[in-house]
Amino acid sequence: MAQTEDSIVPDLHRFLKLARSQKYEELDAAWIRAIEGDLFALDDLLSVVREVARRSDSSLAAARQVESMLWFLLTLRAERGGPEAGLEVVRALGDLLPESDILREEIAGLYRKAHATVGGIQAMTEMTVLRADVPLRAGVACMERLLTLSPGAFVLDLRLDKAGRVLGLSEAEKLLRVQFPNGERAYDADAVTHLEPLAPDDFRVLAAFDRARLEAMAVHDPGEFVRLALRAFGPRLPLKEFKARVACIIPSSGWTKWWAKSQTQIRRSPLVEISEGTQPELFLRRGAVAYEERVRSLFDSASDTERLTIVLDYLGTSTIPAEAVPMLAEWADKLARVADSCARSDPALALGALAIQAKISHLTPTGQPAGTVTPEIARKVDQILSNVADLSTLLSRISDERVQKLSLSLMREALPDAWPEVYAAVLPGCLPEVCEWAAGELLAANQQESLVGAVQTILQRPTRYVGGLIWTWRAATGGRLSKVLARVDHLGLAMRLFTTAGELARDPARKPLLAQVRSAIWARNGELLREMLRQADNERLLQICHVVENNPGLSEHTRSQILALIRELQPEMFETLLPPWEQDVIYTTEAGLRRRQAEFEELCHVKIPANARAIGQARAHGDLRENAEYKAALEERDRLYARAAEMERELKKARLIIHGRETPDCVTIGSTVRAQNVASGAVETFVFLGPWDADRAKGIYSYRSPIGIAFMGKKRGDTVVLRMDDGETRWEIVEVA
Secondary structure, rough: OOOOOOHHHOOHHHHHHHHOOOOHHHHHHHHHHHHHHOOOHHHHHHHHHHHHHHOOOOHHHHHHHHHHHHHHHHHHHHHHHHHHHHHHHHHHHHHOOOOOOHHHHHHHHHHHHHHOOOOOHHHHHHOOOOOOOOHHHHHHHHHHHHHHOOOOOEEEEOOOOOEEEEEEEEEEEEEEEEEOOOOOEOHHHOOOOOOEOOOOOOHHHHHOHHHHHHHHHHOOOOHHHHHHHHHHOOOEEEEEHHHHOOOOOHHHHHHHHHHHHHHHHHOOOOOOOOOOOOOOOOEEEOOOHHHHHHHHHHHHOOOOHHHHHHHHHOOOOOOHHHHEEEHHHHHHHHHHHHHOOOOOHHHHHHHHHHHHHHHHHHOOOOOOOOOOOOOHOOOOOOHHOOOOOOOHHHHOOOOOOHEEEHHHHHHHHOOOOHHHHHHHHHHHHHHHHHHHHHHHHHHHHHOOOHHHHHHHHHHOHHHHHHHHHHHHHHHHOOOOOOOOOOOOHHHHHHHHHHHHHHHHHHHHHHHHHHHHHHHOOOOHHHHHHHHHOOOOOOOOHHHHOOOOOOOOOOHHHHHHHHHHHOOOOOOHOOOOOOHHOHHHHHHHHEHHHHHHOOOOOOOOHHHHHHHHHHHHHHHHOOHHOOOOHHHHHHHHHHHHHHHHHHHHHHHHHHOOOOOOOOOOOOOOOOOEEEEEEEOOOOOEEEOOOOOOOOOOOEEEEEEEOHHHHOOOOOOOOOEHHHOOOOOEEEEEEEOOO
């Protein structure tokens, strides 16, 4: 009985059934008819091949059948659509490519025909698909990679994590040559797999071959600079990691200045976003969003106080584009309504809103000329101030220096005759930098007495006027305003500063000013503070000692330095202080602290960035679910970050060991002890320092170790008992050095 067409060319289900039943003669006939008639999509055809290939490991007939089916599919596709059509099939085959000399020759021929104009194409095929010692599928992958690495192309060596430029293929040696900034390297077919193509404007390429372009971009177009860095290393990076990644262009010494200057411009980038918080992240947006659109959305959802900062951030970014004028006019109207609604309930906010409304008017093309205030705004300012009973705290709730300055400038323009009196009254509650600016304005107007009155107000209630107190101290230690501060007791000023630091540390709502207080205390390396302490009598030294000891607002360095100087002047004051080993701090020598800080710096700036690179390299290897290197790198990242957090907590507790504090007959931190082992009679020497100084080989032990705890507080003649798992040891103290 003759076969029907349906029996020769079955539907896909019957096609697969023939493959599973290993009826290869019928399958051949059906396969030829299906391909010649173009009756199935390529994916369906490959599903039939896959069914046969499943049995090829145990059946020679199945292996030959796969080879035959694929050869026919390749050759017919190439005959009809050209060599590139055949190569499309090769790329689609993937892991179905069997080991076959016939297929190697056929595929090599397709590559030679499709890329006949590529120099060295014959050598490429010999390096890859024609290599019998390399699986065919790997040879095809290598060939595809080589075709992307034409002379002039840029690549990343995943092992070196360095960018290079392809010089070309040496046909005689069958080596690909790549130029790196530090020299040339050659890659055989196996090593080529470690090269990843890079775009000419990739950050790593520019850093290696066009550094000047990146440096100029960092200055003139920081948004694009960040975008390129995130595209290369991101798309999301914590700020610390971003800083480490771009250190080749922006060194640590210039980072703070660059970031402060560039941050607002970066925020204008339609493709870059910066998260909020003290440790923000930078990340690439999925699609471009205009800066004006983002800012408008922020403004609409913000509180009235936040809106002041949002507007100033926007106004400070660059020249205002024409399309933003309607938005600014809308903002000005809203700020005017805010000023009207809170003139009595929140006069500082009302003044800030009026000041920024005036600034918007100055900056827009159709607005007021700079330096002028409309009669209506002047009337509102006068009315707001007349309803404030105490001007000294008027601006204290405004945390933005720019808003405070703009508000003061508005007062001066609105009240041209009374502004000095207003400035002197408002100055105590301002931020330190604003106090400095306002003081300069008063002195320039010959209003010295008004400034003296402001200083007296600050000194009467220092914890109320923290910003003013910091400014006063900075002026005193800087040798400025000598006439204004002539009647100020500098030691009393220091006492006020110490007390205020302690108050700030206990009040979470006011902690943002604590860092400024700490920085101010040790201004000019503490030169003035040291001189004041040397001139103080015993009673005042004792007062300072009580204020400084265990003051939570003072840094360990400041506390140690002050107490060390007082100890030199009055050592007897320290005889009754609490034992240091009972305090929740970590005592250490300066050398130990430096070592620990160096370990922390290496962890943050060397090991963590290296781990980030390892994650990137592991990610490039393929399927993350089965990627052991990627999982190991992620686990290492978690360990490193946990260690960094632990070390950061420890460093915050660090306190320097102050020599001279220890009493001669009592073992404490810093003591050198000679003790006789009761069992052996041997006299041993122990030095007790911090955990970061311990070195048992040198007889130096941590005061926190079991033996340190056993010795702490003991005196000459006392017996020390140390009980451990392996038994008990006793010593009798002979001498405490």
